[in-house]
Amino acid sequence: MSSSVTRVPVVDYLALGDGDPHLVGHRCDACGATHLDRHNACPACGGRAFTSTPLPTTGRIESFTVLHRGAPKHIGPFVSVLVRLDDGTYVKANLVGVPPEASAVDTDEPVHLVTYPAGTDDDGTEAVAFGFAYASGDDRTRDDQHGNEGDDR
Amino acid sequence: MSDDVWIIGAAMTPIRRHLDRDVLDLAADAALGALDDASATIQDMGVLAVGTQFEPYTFGQQVQKQIGQTGIPVYNVHNACATGATAVRSVLMEIRAGETDMGLALGVEQMTAGSPPYRSTRPKDRNVFEPDGRDGHVLPTEGVLGTGQMYGVFAQTGTDYARRHDGVGFEQFARVAEKNHAHSTLNPLAQYQRPYSLEEIMQAEMLAYPNTLPMCCPTGDGAAAVVLVSDARLRTLDPDVRRRAVKISASVMTSDPYDPSGLAHPDVNTLTRLAADAAYEQAGVDPRDLDLVELHDCFATAELVHYDNLRLCEPGGAGEWIDRRGPWRDGEIPVNVSGGLISKGHPIGATGVANIYEVATHLRGEAGDRQIEGARVGLTHVIGLGSACAVHILERSAG
Numbered sequence A: 001m002s003s004s005v006t007r008v009p010v011v012d013y014l015a016l017g018d019g020d021p022h023l024v025g026h027r028c029d030a031c032g033a034t035h036l037d038r039h040n041a042c043p044a045c046g047g048r049a050f051t052s053t054p055l056p057t058t059g060r061i062e063s064f065t066v067l068h069r070g071a072p073k074h075i076g077p078f079v080s081v082l083v084r085l086d087d088g089t090y091v092k093a094n095l096v097g098v099p100p101e102a103s104a105v106d107t108d109e110p111v112h113l114v115t116y117p118a119g120t121d122d123d124g125t126e127a128v129a130f131g132f133a134y135a136s137g138d139d140r141t142r143d144d145q146h147g148n149e150g151d152d153r
Numbered sequence B: 001m002s003d004d005v006w007i008i009g010a011a012m013t014p015i016r017r018h019l020d021r022d023v024l025d026l027a028a029d030a031a032l033g034a035l036d037d038a039s040a041t042i043q044d045m046g047v048l049a050v051g052t053q054f055e056p057y058t059f060g061q062q063v064q065k066q067i068g069q070t071g072i073p074v075y076n077v078h079n080a081c082a083t084g085a086t087a088v089r090s091v092l093m094e095i096r097a098g099e100t101d102m103g104l105a106l107g108v109e110q111m112t113a114g115s116p117p118y119r120s121t122r123p124k125d126r127n128v129f130e131p132d133g134r135d136g137h138v139l140p141t142e143g144v145l146g147t148g149q150m151y152g153v154f155a156q157t158g159t160d161y162a163r164r165h166d167g168v169g170f171e172q173f174a175r176v177a178e179k180n181h182a183h184s185t186l187n188p189l190a191q192y193q194r195p196y197s198l199e200e201i202m203q204a205e206m207l208a209y210p211n212t213l214p215m216c217c218p219t220g221d222g223a224a225a226v227v228l229v230s231d232a233r234l235r236t237l238d239p240d241v242r243r244r245a246v247k248i249s250a251s252v253m254t255s256d257p258y259d260p261s262g263l264a265h266p267d268v269n270t271l272t273r274l275a276a277d278a279a280y281e282q283a284g285v286d287p288r289d290l291d292l293v294e295l296h297d298c299f300a301t302a303e304l305v306h307y308d309n310l311r312l313c314e315p316g317g318a319g320e321w322i323d324r325r326g327p328w329r330d331g332e333i334p335v336n337v338s339g340g341l342i343s344k345g346h347p348i349g350a351t352g353v354a355n356i357y358e359v360a361t362h363l364r365g366e367a368g369d370r371q372i373e374g375a376r377v378g379l380t381h382v383i384g385l386g387s388a389c390a391v392h393i394l395e396r397s398a399g
């Protein structure tokens, strides 16, 4: 990956610049509930003050599906997972580094956050997405994601 | 007792072109302002009514996620220029009816161009990554951050249940569809009226594991309606009308209370359990008293988890219950004898009335070939994702 390429996170709760890539949550000052999106008040308690908090990069899969019908053409069938991070925050993402098969998913095995390039825009800016992988799937790259910019769902 | 209802808090935003506030911000500003003005909190509210002409889906529930998810009933109101007043009246009627003693009514609209969108996404001439929506996404997230496709979302609800409980797998989910397609062969109103073998269901096109095509509700058109009267009015009506009358013994509506997982993946379990438990208490009915149930089987995975949520099976025992044919029409508690959404069909606006029609028709003894003999008590359940849950318990008239 060339350092001259401008990289942006695929969503604003993915932090790329500050050490290893990780997710950032809004933690409610009143009750401690942590939310990925911005909220006007806390959905758990109604509190209105939040503190930005880095989230753990490891967790476990609570549910999954292998999405076939309607999967974006440039992505193909994929494994959608709900991950419970080690601090109890939930995030939905793809499980990467495995074939898109139900038998490839083991909800007992921990997963960790990985990042990969998810597309390039007309200015050459690269979007960096995150997913989750098993320990054995570290070296997986998603170079097949390149060159499909503009291919909307 | 007076029927008077009072206003104790009020607030509004400036009306102008808001280039820095999305429609959820405007709604939250007004709602939080009114709560503050009333020296009240969202926890004091027993009902929420949200009026908007242009925002789709369960918008009121999206507002709850900005001001507090307490599980209270939400009315999403849509009534042209009378929308806001109808929201106020919805809260007033709930209070007058004695359902609650305090509620919040909100009206909101965002009508100018250039305001930030809270969901998605501007059409673009040129593909340039710009943060969009509340999560600042720069490209479509379907297939990147998991799935939001309905059959995939409910598939995950199913695999979550399978992870937590023994004896639940692809075959148990497929058996739900086998049952509902068998049931609808007796229903002349159903969209599908032919049986599917378990093998045929499991070998059909996989939409999202474990939901294959015949495990998903079809798209169809339809309508249903009911007429309600007060008890006092019923007493004045013709004996034949009274004899066929069906009593609404419980009517409960919930929204999704806050759950740590619910913002990442819709939780259809908690609000169903809350609604069902309240309905059983309101009606003085035990789940074992039910002669039939019409529940919200938009996908086979959904029906299986609702056996447990509605307390029809032993806790954690939904897989075992379908294996021993508990929800078949000749089983312990017949579920979806109409064929359910999977086979009868799911014209979205009609569904929550059509299931009441189905149960009422059995309680009247007028269901023809699919009649559950001697049916006296039935339950209906629907979920609108976002989420809204309604549970009704109906009983045959004693007279």
Ligand SMILES: [Zn+2]
Binding pocket: A028, A029, A030, A031, A032, A033, A042, A043, A044, A045, A046, A047
């Ligand atoms: Zn809070």
